[in-house]
Amino acid sequence: MPERPSPARFRHKLSGFIRLILVLEGVAISSAAPALQRKPGLNVLLVTIDTLRADRIGFYDPKHPLTPAIDRFAADSAVFLRAFSHTPTTLPSHANILLGTTPSFHGVHDNVNFIVPAGLPTLAEQLKAAGYATGAFVGGFPLDSRFGLGRGFDVYDDNFYPKDKDPGIESGRERRAQAVLDSALDWLKGRGSPWFLWVHFYDPHDPYSPPEPYRTRYERNRYDGEVAYTDSVVGSLFRYLEDHRLVAGTLVVLTGDHGESLGEHGERTHGFLAYNSVLRIPLIIRSPGEKPRLVSQNVSHVDIFPTICDILGLRPPAVLQGMSLASLLRGSRGENRPITFESLSPALNLGWAPITGFILGAEKFIESPIPEFYDLDEDFDERKNRAMGKDLNAYRKQLVQIFARQSSEGNDKARQTLDQATRERLISLGYLAGRPAAGKATFGVDDDVKTLLPLQNRSMDALDLFNTGKAGEGTEALKEIITAGKRVSAAYLNLAAIYKRQGRWPDAISVLKMGLEKLPDVYDLYVQYISCLYEAGRSDEVVKTFTETTVPQTATDPVIWNYVGLAYWNTGNAAKARQCYERSMAIDKKFAVPHNNLGNVLTFQYKAANDAAIYREAVESYERATALDPSYAAAYHGLGVVHFQAKAYEQAVASLRTAVDLEIGLDETFYFLGVAYMMRGEKGPAYDALMKYKNSPSYARLSEAEKARLDGYIAKCKI
Numbered sequence: 001m002p003e004r005p006s007p008a009r010f011r012h013k014l015s016g017f018i019r020l021i022l023v024l025e026g027v028a029i030s031s032a033a034p035a036l037q038r039k040p041g042l043n044v045l046l047v048t049i050d051t052l053r054a055d056r057i058g059f060y061d062p063k064h065p066l067t068p069a070i071d072r073f074a075a076d077s078a079v080f081l082r083a084f085s086h087t088p089t090t091l092p093s094h095a096n097i098l099l100g101t102t103p104s105f106h107g108v109h110d111n112v113n114f115i116v117p118a119g120l121p122t123l124a125e126q127l128k129a130a131g132y133a134t135g136a137f138v139g140g141f142p143l144d145s146r147f148g149l150g151r152g153f154d155v156y157d158d159n160f161y162p163k164d165k166d167p168g169i170e171s172g173r174e175r176r177a178q179a180v181l182d183s184a185l186d187w188l189k190g191r192g193s194p195w196f197l198w199v200h201f202y203d204p205h206d207p208y209s210p211p212e213p214y215r216t217r218y219e220r221n222r223y224d225g226e227v228a229y230t231d232s233v234v235g236s237l238f239r240y241l242e243d244h245r246l247v248a249g250t251l252v253v254l255t256g257d258h259g260e261s262l263g264e265h266g267e268r269t270h271g272f273l274a275y276n277s278v279l280r281i282p283l284i285i286r287s288p289g290e291k292p293r294l295v296s297q298n299v300s301h302v303d304i305f306p307t308i309c310d311i312l313g314l315r316p317p318a319v320l321q322g323m324s325l326a327s328l329l330r331g332s333r334g335e336n337r338p339i340t341f342e343s344l345s346p347a348l349n350l351g352w353a354p355i356t357g358f359i360l361g362a363e364k365f366i367e368s369p370i371p372e373f374y375d376l377d378e379d380f381d382e383r384k385n386r387a388m389g390k391d392l393n394a395y396r397k398q399l400v401q402i403f404a405r406q407s408s409e410g411n412d413k414a415r416q417t418l419d420q421a422t423r424e425r426l427i428s429l430g431y432l433a434g435r436p437a438a439g440k441a442t443f444g445v446d447d448d449v450k451t452l453l454p455l456q457n458r459s460m461d462a463l464d465l466f467n468t469g470k471a472g473e474g475t476e477a478l479k480e481i482i483t484a485g486k487r488v489s490a491a492y493l494n495l496a497a498i499y500k501r502q503g504r505w506p507d508a509i510s511v512l513k514m515g516l517e518k519l520p521d522v523y524d525l526y527v528q529y530i531s532c533l534y535e536a537g538r539s540d541e542v543v544k545t546f547t548e549t550t551v552p553q554t555a556t557d558p559v560i561w562n563y564v565g566l567a568y569w570n571t572g573n574a575a576k577a578r579q580c581y582e583r584s585m586a587i588d589k590k591f592a593v594p595h596n597n598l599g600n601v602l603t604f605q606y607k608a609a610n611d612a613a614i615y616r617e618a619v620e621s622y623e624r625a626t627a628l629d630p631s632y633a634a635a636y637h638g639l640g641v642v643h644f645q646a647k648a649y650e651q652a653v654a655s656l657r658t659a660v661d662l663e664i665g666l667d668e669t670f671y672f673l674g675v676a677y678m679m680r681g682e683k684g685p686a687y688d689a690l691m692k693y694k695n696s697p698s699y700a701r702l703s704e705a706e707k708a709r710l711d712g713y714i715a716k717c718k719i
């Protein structure tokens, strides 16, 4: 088997073995590569593993023997040693793969506030049009169908609520690789060819929480544990293909969406910087009938779509920006072209400088206020910036030209304002999900991500210090960062969060005010300032600040209008409160909270006026809230109370019981529930509910007369 690449060759430093392969490929060029035989009707299996560094695959780097299943598959495939993603974030990278174009064209630059626009051709649509059954099974919320990648798939399975609860996984946000695979195999079972199956495994994404036995085995390196676990599931998938004799009829493409820095260059995960620790990805293609091969040429995510079309003999859409790698699978060398990349999350969310750049041959140019230049043959890990003293003007010009060439008209269609529930789920996964910062026109060294990321990290560490009982150290660290006067909104936000938890409201408010004066474009500071004033009981100041300042982002923010509505309500202005809630509802049609708050206003008005029309309106408000969010206990409580006041005790009991079942934590729910039962003559449950209220902390706050009345009710219900 002379062609079979032996993993033993990889026992060299990367730059070393890349040079060795170049020599081998030189031999291949001298003898013309045989022409590609197109194979219409092959099944297509696309496996994307989130956050997977190429060097964690043993075949790429035997120092990390974590992936026996992928290694076996790689030994039988074309392995691309220098494959790159164009973005270090999940949704844009998958858009690049499935649309075959870069963010400059499709317009998706971040996980948050972008949706893949309709109208652009997708790989799934292309294959469906060619008669394929198409199925997608994804493991993480950033690829939920609401973000627009589902077009062309007969089935797009994004069910992040598996039946079996798993303590290591946050339900609703992700699911284990095994759960993804189980669903995918259910779909595949007995299916006739041709089919296109895309499976996405999210597990190596932080937080790192592999299941046993990987958790124990990789206790000191949980990221590796996630990779090893995911590999075991990939192994089951490959075994299924073997057991069902599908290997010879299936084109398999395995890649990662981006890497993970794991502390390199001062970056812990991904999404800030654009070094090879996050841009380099594994790419392994097994096309039936092709010999195994190592390919050292630079390739990228946008090449996958045209490659699949080429192998299947399908005409690719004209807009694709990559090149087919099919001839590389046969030993040819393709043309050398620039591979563009960007990292815009910090610019979009924090107002830091954008990062863009390109890789051409061994050269990598990173444009930012502190520009960087690397020779990837000598320095693949980008340890020595060679930009100093180098004339970069030609590179800058080239960068502008390439991005202009890749851009499309209407690429701003992808920019969307997400609903609040979606935003909160993304924040819970650790993504920067601030409201877009108003962009600056020019950026200096102080705005460079490299300058600011260490301070951002220290701001996060300070919060951890506080959470582990070292409040003083945490507070001091944050004050130091603030005193340095850098553009790090996290320092202000985290210090305010600590003060709030300590009940130091005036300090929390003043630190947010200071942050807002320093960084007026960072909208998160404004939102936190307003909410902090409200929580501190300073509703009049909320109204004053809001009416006296013009902040453009409020036009699309449902949360701020809800807060201002609450503040108006507290200052006795029901009409204004109602207007604000209605504005909030109009901005975000899925946001349940303002419907509940409007219900509260109406309940109060109904109590005063006893007008049946207001009662109906209140009920409708609460019902809209619970329809939008079926787990919204406070809205069930409100609904129960307004029914109670209308003496509709049956409905009151039903709503209040739902509130109790959802663990509302409001003592008053038991009071209203108990009295409603009593009015219906159900003494037993009435007694239980009233006793719960009597034993709650709220009881102590009652007046003597109220206590006497409660005791009277209890005595009446005692059987």
Ligand SMILES: [Zn+2]
Pocket (backbone or CB within 6 Å): 050, 051, 089, 090, 091, 205, 257, 258
């Ligand atoms: Zn990802």
